[in-house]
Amino acid sequence: MQNVRVDNLLKRFGDVTAVAGVSFDVPKGELLTLLGPSGCGKTTTLNMIAGFEDPDGGDVYVGDRLISSSLEKVLLPPHERNLGMVFQSYGLWPHLKVSENVAFGLQMRKENKNQISAAVEKALDLVRLTGLGDRYPSQLSGGQQQRVAFARALVYEPDVLLLDEPLSNLDAALREEMRLELKDLQTKTGITTIFVTHDQVEAMVMSDTIIVMNNGHIEQMGPPHEVYQNPANQFVAGFVGISNLLSAEVLGVARSDGLTPMKLGGATIFCDAVGAKKGQKVTLSVRPEDLVMISQKPKKNDPNILQCTIEKSVYMGGMLELWADAYGQQIRIHGHRLPPFSEDETVFMKIDPVSVKVIN
Ligand SMILES: Nc1ncnc2c1ncn2[C@@H]1O[C@H](COP(=O)(O)OP(=O)(O)OP(=O)(O)O)[C@@H](O)[C@H]1O
Ligand SMILES: [Mg+2]
Structure with a gap:
């Protein structure tokens, strides 16, 4: 069963067509990666799903729920979409403790105090930060800060996780470690995830399905081994690995x-x-x-x-x-x-x- 359906999504910025009619399904519990060079439209696609960017065309469904449709004039605001998002810059509040950073989204939703602290503890356990809730972000390593960002996205049990190059601020060794950890976390929670990267190894390691994007459109979509072993065209052959x-x-x-x-x-x-x-x-x-x-x-x-x-x-x-x-x-x-x-x-x-x- 598909959990996210993106149908013919379109976005123009003036003369630039950033996303040129992109369609794909993400089955429940799977991780799909948008892979492609800088400027190919990955972030814009993700932002339209998240509700940060208004599409010029196309529909987005989460489960049976239509959350965005140009034709039917549906455009739910981000906070009504129940999607968790993690960006390249962690976006943690430096003046708030780790636990307060994680709790922030739930407080906005006015959930009760006991429920909030239980949910925060559970989220911190999940990302292996048990016991670090009282620290400030500046007292954590880069990898730990990134884990706080994941905890913050997971804490309200979103239907879908949207990740925009979440590992690219980390150094090479930590990045490799976090890649596997993030994949484990995704498998363990079973949360449907859309992951954006321009790093093809990251895409290979993490994905159930890879979409190779170029100039706002999809060049190829398939499981990692298929994209690597049977590149659909010269662009994919050159971009994914060396050919x-x-x-x-x-x-x-x-x-x-x-x-x-x-x-x-x-x-x-x-x-x-x-x-x-x-x-x-x-x-x-x-x-x-x-x-x-x-x-x-x-x-x-x-x-x-x-x-x-x-x-x-x-x-x-x-x-x-x-x-x-x-x-x-x-x-x-x-x-x-x-x-x-x-x-x-x-x-x-x-x-x-x-x-x-x-x-x-
Ligand atoms: N707010 C904006 N105004 C004008 N043009 C934009 C805007 N946002 C994105 N673009 C353009 O749309 C195209 C797609 O941008 P997008 O950010 O989606 O690329 P990307 O694949 O995420 O690239 P990167 O890997 O560098 O993050 C680019 O040509 C970009 O310059
Ligand atoms: Mg981007």
Whole structure:
């Protein structure tokens, strides 16, 4: 069952179309991520769901409740939507204690004192800040402050949690830790969540579904492995992880095993290419980690092997990154157990047909 439905949401700022008719459903209890480069419309989408920005078109439902509709002239104010929100800047009040920061929303709703303190304690336990309610925000670390912001959003048991880059103020190590913690928290509470980030690793780790946005529209929507392994187009292939985008030409019809031969410089690459026509120019996407070095020189007609000339070899601790030339096209290769290479060295790289994607 869907818990949030966004239907054809539209927002213009003057000449800029910030969100160009975006639609998606978030099933109950799932975490959906809006992923995309700066300015692609992530925050604007989230703000329209939260009620901080008036849409120029489209509807938003939470459960069966229509909370925003341009056509039906429905526009509930933020506090009537029962959504919890956490931003990049924690927005804690420095003059209020942690417990008072967390209690603030409930006090505004005029709930009774005992209920409020029980709810605050429960929320602080949930984010592992038990016993720190009497401190002031300035007496907490960055990660702890961010947890207060989560507690404040969770305390009134919202129907949906909206998170706009909540981890991007944290340093790299803490960010990695909080990512897992936040995912645990989300799973444990079962709260439907929409998460905004431009960090693709964060999106991979946290999400049930990723929406890749660009210029106000959706480029692809799917579970993390699908977005990574089957990028819908060049934009997604380039934005989510690193991809080699290689020009090739269809050599003929598919073999009995369904694989179609492609000419890539001096190599023949077999891959899945439904509907490809002989002579058609195509772009192949290959991930750097899917190129595997073979030690012997291949026979002349061995398919799926690229002859590469090393241009640059970069040692990155757990991984070696190679930049190489393959028939006039530059490719990147990642390997864990590769020996060091010298410039102009020739290597042979094998690609499994399942690792080659034909994309638009
Ligand atoms: N209040 C505003 N007035 C005018 N233009 C705006 C306003 N808010 C956003 N925009 C424009 O709308 C587009 C989308 O902005 P938005 O903030 O949604 O991007 P974003 O994906 O959240 O980016 P970032 O990753 O940098 O936070 C941008 O081109 C931005 O300049
Ligand atoms: Mg933003």
